[in-house]
Amino acid sequence: MADDFHSKSEAFMAWLNSYSATTSNKIALRDLRRKDAGRGVVATSDIEEDELLFSIPRTSVLSVENSQLSKKAPSLFIELDPWLSLIVVMIYEYLQGPNSIWKPYFDILPTEFDTLMFWTEEELAELHASAVREKIGKKDADKTFEEILVPLIRQNADTFFPGANVHPTDLDLVTLAHRMGSTIMAYAFDIEPVESGKEADEDGYVSEDEEEALPKGMVPLADMLNADADWNNARLFYEDEVLTMKALKPIMTGEEIFNDYGPLPRSDLLRRYGYVTDNYTPYDVVEISLELVCDIIKNEGKIDESSIENRIEYLDERGVVTSGYDISVPSIHTSVASVLSPELIILVESLLLPEAEWARCKKNIISTETLSPNGAETLLKIVKARAAQYSTTLAEDFSEISNLRNQIGESHRLSGSEKRRIMAKEVRHGEKHILDEAMKALTVFSPFTKRPEKRNDGAALYTGPNKKTRV
Numbered sequence: 001m002a003d004d005f006h007s008k009s010e011a012f013m014a015w016l017n018s019y020s021a022t023t024s025n026k027i028a029l030r031d032l033r034r035k036d037a038g039r040g041v042v043a044t045s046d047i048e049e050d051e052l053l054f055s056i057p058r059t060s061v062l063s064v065e066n067s068q069l070s071k072k073a074p075s076l077f078i079e080l081d082p083w084l085s086l087i088v089v090m091i092y093e094y095l096q097g098p099n100s101i102w103k104p105y106f107d108i109l110p111t112e113f114d115t116l117m118f119w120t121e122e123e124l125a126e127l128h129a130s131a132v133r134e135k136i137g138k139k140d141a142d143k144t145f146e147e148i149l150v151p152l153i154r155q156n157a158d159t160f161f162p163g164a165n166v167h168p169t170d171l172d173l174v175t176l177a178h179r180m181g182s183t184i185m186a187y188a189f190d191i192e193p194v195e196s197g198k199e200a201d202e203d204g205y206v207s208e209d210e211e212e213a214l215p216k217g218m219v220p221l222a223d224m225l226n227a228d229a230d231w232n233n234a235r236l237f238y239e240d241e242v243l244t245m246k247a248l249k250p251i252m253t254g255e256e257i258f259n260d261y262g263p264l265p266r267s268d269l270l271r272r273y274g275y276v277t278d279n280y281t282p283y284d285v286v287e288i289s290l291e292l293v294c295d296i297i298k299n300e301g302k303i304d305e306s307s308i309e310n311r312i313e314y315l316d317e318r319g320v321v322t323s324g325y326d327i328s329v330p331s332i333h334t335s336v337a338s339v340l341s342p343e344l345i346i347l348v349e350s351l352l353l354p355e356a357e358w359a360r361c362k363k364n365i366i367s368t369e370t371l372s373p374n375g376a377e378t379l380l381k382i383v384k385a386r387a388a389q390y391s392t393t394l395a396e397d398f399s400e401i402s403n404l405r406n407q408i409g410e411s412h413r414l415s416g417s418e419k420r421r422i423m424a425k426e427v428r429h430g431e432k433h434i435l436d437e438a439m440k441a442l443t444v445f446s447p448f449t450k451r452p453e454k455r456n457d458g459a460a461l462y463t464g465p466n467k468k469t470r471v
């Protein structure tokens with residue numbers, strides 16, 4: 001119902017301003033459903049760099065600190081991490097209905113999602129062998145909600161359901177917890193406390209360790225900004241009394257105001273935010289599992305199982321072992337080694353060394369990070385085996401996507417499931433493209449770098465992108 005959508009937006013903006021937020025008259029909250037982007041914030045006049053777009057009092061942030069629940073039942077939060085704490089607070093505030101000060105805010109937050117948590121098995125199957133399927137975590141979330149959150153809510157039933165004769169079932173509460181958890185994943189910010197002592201770098205990032213410690217909060221209006229990879233033109237700043245959204249560059253009338261959700265591969269964008277755009281393609285990655293690396297090297301028959309285990313243990317103590325290694329999108333300016341994670345190269349080179357050589361140079365192996373011709377040959381086998389885990393070819397994906405796009409062009413309508421399937425095909429096509437490019441580069445790399453005089457020329461290893469997470 002279009003009217004409902006608009007009246008809820010208007011009620012939300014009126015509510016926000018009644019709580020001492022200030023909003024520039026050069027911006028508006030708009031209906032972007034024709035772009036399949038829900039609501040978004042758009043410039044209604046030209047905006048200058050550094051201009052204030054809006055400011056939100058810290059007291060209006062939906063957070064543990066600001067909710068009455070933390071005063072009524074403080075002990076409830078003792079064992080909960082920032083994510084679970086905010087889920088409980090959001091469930092509490094939502095159940096208060098009109099008695100919650102955040103009611104007009106809940107009215108514009110989503111009740112349905114396209115994030116992977118809500119996909120059917122058939123829809124997920126379209127992702128084929130993408131490693132993102134292992135990261136959805138639905139079973140773990142269900143277990144946590146059933147075993148921790150629901151009992152906590154029941155223990156505090158008088159607070160959560162005051163005066164109610166009928167209480168929600170366990171299933172209702174788990175469903176609500178998923179809804180709030182998914183909202184947090186796509187909408188919440190890590191709120192820098194007034195005296196944080198945790199410095200963001202000049203790009204607005206803090207390291208993951210620091211980020212973990214920050215409490216989460218829902219920041220009204222700041223979370224109405226969409227994102228499209230590097231098109232971000234605004235950023236949230238944490239001041240003592242208020243959080244301010246400012247323009248990072250001049251924004252012209254009619255342009256959308258974008259936040260930055262981080263340099264996410266499209267698989268993760270789909271998992272966390274439920275959409276993909278082509279602009280995220282440069283951040284795509286394919287994950288190679290430790291298991292696959294070990295299987296391929298074992299099959300070569302040059303090293304036995306117990307040596308592999310010993311070496312993995314040695315490398316694990318030095319931080320080289322993880323369950324998966326990324327290969328990223330190559331460009332004409334990068335060598336194949338630069339798109340492989342340095343740890344993957346160290347792992348492969350370590351497992352390929354003859355026993356005597358391993359014993360002699362294992363101390364230096366972490367700092368070498370050089371891809372040898374032998375390593376490239378083995379990596380080519382690994383990459384081929386990884387590509388074989390997907391059940392269609394790059395060309396088949398391309399034609400499936402083109403056909404679907406043509407159909408959309410003709411009908412202009414796409415059901416929820418069709419949209420999910422096309423997004424999945426785009427993700428798996430992107431991953432296969434990376435594998436294809438890596439195969440081509442590794443094929444030419446091996447014979448070329450086998451020549452001893454060339455050995456250190458182009459084969460030096462470059463560190464991969466330092467993954468950071470947006471504040």
Ligand SMILES: C[S@@+](CC[C@H](N)C(=O)[O-])C[C@H]1O[C@@H](n2cnc3c(N)ncnc32)[C@H](O)[C@@H]1O
Pocket residue numbers: 035036037038039040108109110186187223224225226227228272273274275277
């Ligand atoms: C922080 S919210 C932004 C506000 C949201 N559009 C709304 O109407 O509530 C993030 C969600 O917005 C949508 N979104 C953000 N950027 C988008 C884009 N470039 N294209 C399509 N949808 C987008 C996705 O559904 C995402 O999970």
